[in-house]
Amino acid sequence: MTAEERISKLRTDLDKHNYSYYVLDEPSVPDAEYDRLFNELKALEAEHPHLVTPDSPTQRVGGAALAAFQQIRHEVPMLSLGNAFEEADLREFGRRVTEGLDLPSADLLGEGASVDYSCEPKLDGLAVSLLYRDGQLVQGATRGDGSTGEDISSNVRTIRNVPLKLHGRGWPQVLEVRGEVFISKAGFERLNAAQAEVGGKTFANPRNAAAGSLRQLDSKITASRPLEFCCYGVGQISKPIALSHIDTLQQLKAWGLPISRELRHAAGVEECLAYYRDIGERRNALAYEIDGVVFKVNSLASQRELGFRAREPRWAIAHKFPALEELTEVLDVEFQVGRTGAVTPVARLRPVKVAGVTVSNATLHNMDEIARLDVHIGDTVIIRRAGDVIPQVMQVVLERRPDDARAVQIPHQCPVCGSHVERTQLVKRSKGRTTISEGAVYRCVGRLSCAAQLKQAIIHYVSRRAMDIDGIGEKSVEQLVDEGLIRSPADLYQLTFDQVVALEGFAEVSSNKLLEAIKASQKPTLARFIYALGIPDVGEETAKVLARSLGSLARVQAALPQVLTYLPDIGLEVAHEIHNFFQDPHNQQVIEQLLASGMQLQDEGELAAEFAASTTLAGLIAKLDIASVGPTGAEKLVAKLGSLDAIIAADGIDLRQALSAKPAEAVREFFKDPEHQQLARAIEAQLLDFGMHWSSEKKTAAGLPLAGQTWVLTGSLERMSRDIAKDHLEGLGAKVAGSVSSKTHCVVAGPGAGSKLTKANELGLKVLDEDAFITFLGEHSITL
Structure with a gap:
């Protein structure tokens, strides 16, 4: 292929990707792939300048304006930014700035002149222009192709943090503010959940959600979306308002326009790099998506001196983070078996580097997700990795599907033990009716006879948050299961020194330590023990609720689903999971074996006082x-009627004296069924047995100082782990939540606290740093 042919193909591909991204709001390739194609075109055009044309993507900014909107011509073009991907790129930018300003560069005799820069995160949203005349918002426009954008005036007026009238005084007669419209991470999750609930379109990422929301023909739809605006500069302006970029933004802030809280000043390129590294480390804690940092020469006079290229200013650059999304190929789809028997598809990928990490596997969640994405083996897909999140397949690039691509089929037999694989059923219970539908998950029915399920069950049982048996990792568990030494968690307590020391990686000292750790685990709290059992849908918090409320393993084991729903945060579906787990003969046998091995639950006692005689x-x-x-x-x-027996025995006449005809008949029909009578009497008998019955003796609850309060922990604590801090708070009666709301009583914020601290400050909540928190604990007789 000649250079001219390659340039032509690159322009065609980039135009198509631009149309998908800017007009349809449906990106066809990840940003990293687009950047690669663009940079290749840019390099080829640099080698063959006679082939550069005015309509080349390198000479333009974005896509064409939508025909559905009126078009607005930008008096001052809205240009794009050049990109830096490596530190060397940013240093080269710094060198060009220094030379362009004719400043002395570093040499053996000195460090050279230092240029001041502004630093701010590069928000992943949609660039817009807001035009104010005499302080009033008169127009809003998208960037479009840089020269012409779409008139979205009625839509930007619905964005809550966009002032319709500027605050204060002294603003220019004409002021064009430029910035980014975006949706926060939390807003994006809420929006997609709401869209899915009504069967609407869900969005691939917050950027596309923002673009799709802002370009609605019905501004009422835009108003319903969680859009936010952040300004990053000005366009046309009737008179200057400051001498530097940062001072300009601070003045805009004084007039009521939102600017980035992360705006900083940097003296020279090295301080820019320090800012880039710092915000990169805090990136996942930010409340919004960013894909890099924008550095601008701070002096406006220097900006004017440096000027522009065809599509970008010489005084600004975007230093991109490593790509969160990449293109790769699905080589195969394999199925893994988890602790509960769930058979989960995993995509085996052609290795590709994403966000600095080589990725060769990605989760596909379940067969419904495979169907939704239409994933085939052999497909080219977009994968995404953010922070420590497991990489996932986001989208299939259908135009690249090969002719020999194969559909993904769920195995009929478990890939580990050969047992039958069956689709789960969803049971919905309401008003005496039980509705059964197919679930998205397939399960191996082999349970603990399946080595994969057994291994995962043991790994969960010994984990730090469960029984906390130190010295036994996943590899050791695999050996113990493969050697046939353990067939259930109870077998751990029968292990001998000779069996352990014979395992790979164990010597005399490590074997003795493991056996001591196993023995030490025989005195767990009731909550830890319940959590360690691995009951479906029962995490640490639910385990704590069960232990604190019911007070004994015997009551938890016996509790009927309807009785469990009297406990806080336990719904009927989870209650049935708990009840079914303890009714299973195999699970009963394992628990009996554990108790027989010497297990001593440490905090068993009476029913919690607040539940005594708590029912009606x-x-x-x-x-x-x-x-x-x-x-x-x-x-x-x-x-x-006064009593359950009287209600069960009542005839139609008695019932119609209390209720109208329809509900009276419903009660009569319900209790005609002997099973319903038996269930009602069983619930009442259990309430009596537990002490929860309305006729039971009331108890006085010993007040805990933080009872009824909700606390939130955020950031990194340095003098204790967050788990220990959480245990202390819960011991004082507080509920420790994962998110901040108006109902939060207090937030404990350590170093690195991000969006939760920001929200707490916005809501005016009480915030303690670690020192103040430790002082608070000391006031309640808790010492470290």
Whole structure:
């Protein structure tokens, strides 16, 4: 292929990608792939300048304006930025700036002149222009192709942090503000959840969500979206407002326009690099997506002196972070078996570097996700990796699908043990009806006879948050299972020194340490023990609720689903999972073996005082979900008939004295079923047994100082782990949540605190740093 042919193909491909990205809001390739194609074109045009044409993507900024909107011509073009991908690129930019300003460069005799720069994160959104005349917002426009954009005036007016009238005074008669419209990470999650709930379009990423929301023909839709604006500069202006870029932004802030909280000054390129590294480390904690840092020469006079190239200023550059998204090929799809038997598809990929890490596997979640993405073996796909999140397949590039691509099929037999693989069923219970539908997950029915499930169950059991058995890692568990030495968690307590020392990687000292750790684990708290059992849908918090509320393993094992729903944050579906787990004969056998091995649960006791005599007969009737009978009807029923036996025995005449005809008939029909009678009596008997019955003895709860309060931990604590801090707070009665809201009582913020601290300050919440938190604990007799 000649250079001219390659240039032509690159221009065609880039134009197509520009159209998908800027007009359709549906990116066809990751940013990293686009940048590679663009830079290749740029290099070829530099080698063959006679082939450069005015309509080349290197001479333009973005896509054409949408025909659905009126077009607006920018008086001052909205240019794009050049990119730096390596530190060397930024240093080269610094050298060009120094030379362009005719300043002395570094040599053996000195460090050279230092140029001041502004530093701010490069938000991943949609560039817009806001035009103010006499302080009033009169126009909003997209960047479009840099020269002409779309008139989105009515839509930008709906963005809550865009002032319709500038604050204060002294603004120029004409002021064009430029910035980015974006959606925060939390807003993006809420938007996609809301879209999915109503069957609407979900978005690939926050940038596309922002673009799609801002370019709605109906501004009411735009108004319903969580859009935010952040300004980064000015365009046309009737009079200067400052001498530097940073002072310009600070003046815009004084007039009510939002600017980045991360705006900083840097003296020279090395301080720019330090800023880049710092914000890169904090990137995942930010409340919004960023894909790099923008550095600008701070002096406006120096900016004018440096001037522009065809599509970008010489005084600014975007230093990009390593790509979060990349293109690669699906070589195969394999299936892994987890602790609960879930058979999960995993894409085996042609290795590719994403965000600085080589990725060769990506999760596909389940078969429904494969169907939604339409993934085939052999496809070219876009994968995404953010922070420590497991890489995932985001999109298939359908135009690159080969003729021999193969559809993905779920295995009929477990790939580990050969047992049957069956699709899960979703059970929905409401008003006496049980609706069953197919779930998205497939499971191996082999349970602990399946080596994969057994290994994962043991790994979970010994983990730090469960039984905390130090010295036994995944490799050791695999050996123990493969050698047939353990077939359930209870077998750990039967291991001998000779068996352990014979394992690969174990010597006399490490074997003794492991056996001591296993023995030490026999005195867990009830909550740890419950969590270690690996009950589906029961995490640490639910395990703590069960332990604190019911007080004993016997009550947790016996609890009926309807009784469990009296406990905080336990819904009926999770209650059934808990009940079914403890009714399973195999699980009962494992628990009996664990207790027989010498397990001593440390904090078993009485039912929590707040649950003593906490129920009502009307509440029991309501929990039976009888059609047409809600809480009010249940109370009327109890007021008239007085007892469960009387309600069960009542005929139609008795019932119609308490209820109208339809609910009265529903109650009569419900209790005609002997199973329903048995269930209701069983629930009442258990409430009596547990001490939760309305006739049980009331207890006085010993008040905990933080009872009823919600606390949030954020950032890195240096004098204790966050787990220990959480244990201390929960011991004082607080609930420790993962997100900040208006109901949060206090936030403990360590170094590196990000969006949670920001939100706490915005809401005016009480915030403690680590020193103040430790002082607070000391006031409650907790010492480190």
